[in-house]
Amino acid sequence: MSLSNWLLPLTTRWLVPMFLLLVALAALSLRYGHEMDQAEASVMAEETLRLRERLNTEQTRLDRQASLGRDLLFRRVVGGLGLHSGIEHALLLDQRGRVLASLSRRDLGLPIEKVMERMNGADLALRQVLTRPSSKVIEVERFGDAPILTGLVPIETGDRLVVVVNASRSLAVRRAGVQSELMREGLVMLATAALLAVLLHLIWFRRAERLAQALGEMGAGHLSVRTGISGRDELALIGAQADRMAERLSADRERLRKMKQVVDRSPLVVIEWRNAPGWPVSYVSDSLRLWGYAPVDLMEGRIQYNDLFHPDDVQRVNAEIAHYFAHGPDEYQQEYRLRCADGSWVWVDDRTALERNEAGEVVRISGILLDITVQKEAQLAQQAQAQTLRLFYELPFIGMAISSTADKRWLQVNDRLCEILGYPREELLELPWTDITHPDDLKPNLNLFDDLSAGRIDSYGMQKRFVRKNGEVVDTEINVRPLRNPDGSILHLFTTVQDITDRLRANAQLSEQMDRLARAEALARLGSWTFDPDTQQGWWSSQMFHNLGLDPSDGAPDFEGFLERLHPDDRAIVAADMQHMTRGESVGDVVFRTNPAHGEVRWFQGTVRRQERDVSQLPLYTGTMLDITPVKQAEELLRRTNEALEQRVKERTAQLSDANHELEAFSYTVSHDLRAPLRGIDGYSQLLLEEYGPQLDDEGRHFVERVRAGVSQMSELISDLLDYSHLDRRTMGSDAVEVQSLIERLLELFAPDIERHGVEVVQQVEPLTLRLDREGLKLALRNLIGNALKFSGSGSAPRIEIGVSQRGQSCLIWVKDNGVGFDMQYHDRIFGIFQRLHRAEDYPGTGVGLALVSKAVQRMGGRVWAQSELGQGATFYLEFPV
Template sequence: MPPLHPTQRSEPALEPALSAGNTSMGRGSAVNARSRALVTAVILFTLLAVSVLWWQAERSRDQLREQLMEQAGQRSLHLADAMAGQVGILMSLLDLKLMDLRRDWLRDPAGFDPVVRNVLDALPAGFVSHASVVDANGYVIYNSLGQEDLTYVGDRAHFQAQKTGGDKIHIGKPVASRLTGRWIFIVSRPILRDGRFDGVVQLMVSSDAVAQKLAILQLSDQDVVSLLHADGTFMARSRANDDAMGVQLTSARPYVQDPDMERGIYLVKGQLDDVARTYGWRRITPHPLVVAIGLADASVMAPLTPAFKRGRAVTATLAALLFICGGLISVLLMRVARNQAVAKANEAVRVRLFESSHVPIVVMDARTGRIIDCNQAACRIYGYEHRSDVLGGTPEVFSAPRQYDGTPFNEKARHFVAQAVKKGSVKFDWLHQRPDGTQWDGEVNLMCFESEGWKLLQFTVQDITESRRAELALRDSETRLKEAQRLAHVGSWEHNPTTGLILWSDEIYRIFEVDPATFKVTMESFFSIVHPDDRAWMHEAYKRSELTRQPFDLVYRLLMPDGRVKHVRETGHREFQGDRLVRSVGTVQDITQMHQAEEALIRLNEELEQRVAERTREMTVLNRDLEAFAYSVSHDLRTPLRSIDGYASLLDAEFGDQIRGEGRSYLERIQRSARRMGNLITDMLSMAHLSRADLQCERVDLSEMARSIVAEIAGGETRRSVQWHIEDGLIVQADAGLMRVVLQNLLGNAWKYTSQTTQARISFTRHRHADGHQEFCVRDNGAGFDMTYAEQLFQPFKRLHAHHEFEGTGVGLATVHRVIERHGGKVHGEGKVGEGAVFCFTLPGPPRG
């Protein structure tokens, strides 16, 4: 709003009067801030005390846990040393037994079995499942189980190692025995006869028996004792031994990473059961074995678990007491602060509502026209950052110089202020302007009221820029719609059956050529313009649409005053409420030009049909002439040709012995020319027939057809050797007879032009194109042709080779070209002299499914 008195200033007394609420709010905010700070301090202190208490308790528990785990590591290491010593002694014992068995085998193989029995009885029961002897070829020639079949173990790693490893004990990785089916690891020594490898004597150590021995050291149901190969492969395991067989641990284990280490401790989760354990391990030298003993973390910490629980309970109790004390103090402080805030609430409520409102509010002194207060929403909408930029000023700073109707803003403002003072309030639209010059539309609600003897003006404003733009856009859209109707010759109408009122758009008035100012639209005046011959059936169409509640689409004529006839198309539908018709709406389009174009098109089609009929009669006459010509060629040319060939043959038969030298050559040339002329006449008639024959399209298997043609061609010359390749599944929709002619010519040409090729190859394949067409190719490695003359390939009687090289009339490829074109396809050929040729033709793809 503009100022009423731009030259006057607001009185200084107004500002402290209106800012008192803000001062009270400031003092209340300060009290609340101090109270909140005290409560926050108490809460932070409580949290700090609880955190320190809990941290100290957990630190003590962690230190105790670390001591126990360190002791567990040393314990597992001592146990591993002891177990490694026992396993080492056992391996040495097995080595001694192996050397004894080897000596007895070399001395007396026949008496070897009792010796083996004594050795097995001397060992711990079940520790060695059986003993065996393997010859130099890898076949088991003796086993203590008494099985006689020659089991082959030459592919086993332990046998290969003994074969090339020298005279020493070898301990293999676990394998499933091919005799017993149980998991074993083989301890063996080579049999040397005169220094030459002659086999292996071996003891099959049961992995399960070793696992039972290892289980003696288990201290809890989660501890594990393992015998491992140096590369981490399980040899035996005190728990779940069968699951461990064939498993190799990851290379992260220290005894795998560093082969020189003898013993050590490490912590890891078990690869098989994912249980966290502390492992002590010891390498068994000189054997490639490692003993690892893992003590589960849970079993190590089990004795202290009750104590840990009691400690946590005590810590939690102390923390709860601290929280309770801190909470009580915080509640007391908050209650004090709340009482202080309530004392100031009534004073600040109006100011708080004023400031927090999202509606822009501005208060002015009615006498001076100066702004004495505004909220932050008003600053934002008017484009100012601080209230100080607005207070003390006049609404002139955010008003456009001229309003919508061009009136200066100060004149318009005095008018609305006078109404507000008189009526109490007034609402109006106002064109505003921000400091950056942008203008926007606002809806202003101006009120006049008194406060403590002062007459004040307060107004709220709402930004209606978008809605005003939408309104203007709607008006513009209506204008464009009218223009579009005028250009498209389409008008709209609406009929209210209750009042009888009919509304027409401007375009309908133009179509009916009447003046909107003088023509009153009624059903009677409308039908007065409709052609008399169309009125009756239009009445029936309107009634039928109302009864069936279906839309209607009518084409009828208008009779103009000057006698002209116009054609229009009318569409419409009815709207009902229950059984009552409440409204009818529709459109009318001037289709006079379209109707005239349709009539012209009908006349053109009739002329075209007449021309087609005349052309058909001409083609019929031409076909009859062509058939007569073909008969004439067949009869009039063949008769003298047969006479020439017959007399030449008779001359050769009766006087052949008298004809010598050049005369013989002339006679043979006459006979060859007569035969070639006969073939040429036959090919010409065939090509003429194929060009006229009706297409009888059906499903044709070109693969089978090609194979039958090849059989016919190759059957006449059994001495030739040709490599054929015919792709399967070449299915087309075509005339079977005509397609046989195509393949006979193409395959026959390939056969003919490869007659002088030593290793002839002929193929018939297909390639599918993206547009659905299929391309079929006949390819050979025969004589080929010069691409310079490729344009003559499909011309009748044109040949690219001499008659003495290859026979032919030059009609075959021309026939192929006509047949393929009649099927809607294309044919082309490519070649190179001495390297062969390829002829490809396309056909529409076969129907799917």
């Protein structure tokens, strides 16, 4: 078993202390070896110096004794050497090799060979020194690696003094001192290593173990667990991130649950198919139950999706799918009918997306199904209505035509018009209507035509005369209305023509009768009367009798009889007016009702006019009694309608409040629940790249990077959508905003991008303070500056210009770049949500930024527009009232 295999199962809490211990032991070992080598070298150098000094002294003494010829003194000198520490042998040899003096008396007089035989070769150092050639100086050498020194001292008489010194004891004493010192240092080092290990365990490993346990429980799904690690070190930061991750995952899980409920409650059916015969379903949302099916029936194959197609749609739908599979696109839309569980049919709008493998084969099919039965039935009804209109166009009692505004020619006419004008259809389509208009009517007609073309009127009608093919003149009444293009310009003119010749003739015959009946028509449902206070006599028209339900043959009733026909609650008012008339006083108008005892209650408005006469006579009174029952009924109906409308307003207000609460809940779900899984995906994909990146091939790493790019784009899209929805709901403030200061803060925010791309920023900002919503203006400017940096950053000399100036009662703010620009025909499109003019691969973004700008400026009471040319950059303008 290798060391790596043995170390792998160990945790860091054991590896670090072991590593510290090994380092301490290694350091001690190196120090021990070095100190021992130093001690040995020092001891041997000292012993060599001491021996050389001693031998110099003994040489001097021996030379002096040799000159006196005193052998006994030789023995004393040599024997005295035995008193010195470490000297094991000391022999004085004559020239023949006999021992003259020795530390042992047994060696005296013996040849050195005998002495060495008695040693049995045990002392190799002595043998080594005796084999040396004679020298005239003292020689001191070390015997090999052993702590033994040999000395050879020449004597003037030719004799030699041989000395062997064993320095083991001195070396042992020195080494013992070194070992004692190293032992103390080792204990201190080991204690330090142990203390470090304990501190690491307390402040790192134990907290790391707690973090690992918490992460393990989080990974097991216990998202309520928290690490509980405090501090500012890496573990504390990791613990804080883990806690936040657990909170996000917990929120994600709750949000996913709610989102699933939202999907299941929505009218949309989310579905995935496998690419196999019959289109087997691998997933379908619970909203499928709207059509009477359980999702498990399709996913387990008890019902084949292909069997639900309407027989008239099966061949078409499968042929379209085969075409999309073979040639694309991978996102397409279909409309077809599906059979519900109760046997009815629904029209479905199918938005399908295909996912292919590297070989281009379809591996997964996902779709969103929307019930469009109501819209489809409306479309079919519209087609039927168009057919009806075509039939109506050919009705025989009115002439109809479509004409051109350019050359005034007939483009289309019906049979009735041909009959009225007396021309065949082919000839009439070759003629402008001006050629067959009566000369006296042509100029008024052209004046009206010019007013319509110039937009001064929306339509016109007139009586005019046409000249038939046979020369006869026909009187007509025409009505002209324009058919307009989306830009407001006139495409064609639609004209109706009625032959009024007979009507004009009848009108001429009835004119005399109409004059006689004018007063009767004016007094329709209006009775009239007169009263003379002097004679107390009055006159009633026949309508007066009819209004009160009386017979004219009975004559006008008296006052009492008249009052009896009135409602009891209104008699006092009318009676008072009648008394005023008898005295010749002024009388006002009055409203009263009839007596319900005589039938249906009717409402009347009485109007009285006083006509002054001779001074001797009281004024003459003339009056009318108008039946205003329909008006009163309308007023009553209006009152009830208003009450009903007020009730409906209250109900709709409550519904709107509930809808706003639901929208706020949905916004909360999107902002907090939908973002959290994205952050989880982003975090885990980052961990996947960091921890397992070397194990992935290039394609795997590419897939992970695509996932991270998609998560980033999805997060930006959610943020933009939330900003867009918040703009409609939140109340716009009225803050005093210093525009220059706001622009400076935004440029500081974009400083990294400006520096990275080397963008030149030019400011032409006048010091202005606007009173509007600060956050709204900040949002608009941030998006415009971000767009300018994005679309100009790829140029060789990117440059943006930001300007603010006051023009009259308005403040104009502009952001200009020298980027790619755009075609002005797409000007209105760029301010729509999700509208993009460039590919996301070239210029990243969500397509919501300019929509946010437009919405924010609109909410603040301003306006936004742009000017651009392709390749020449773009300038966006914001205008606000000062």
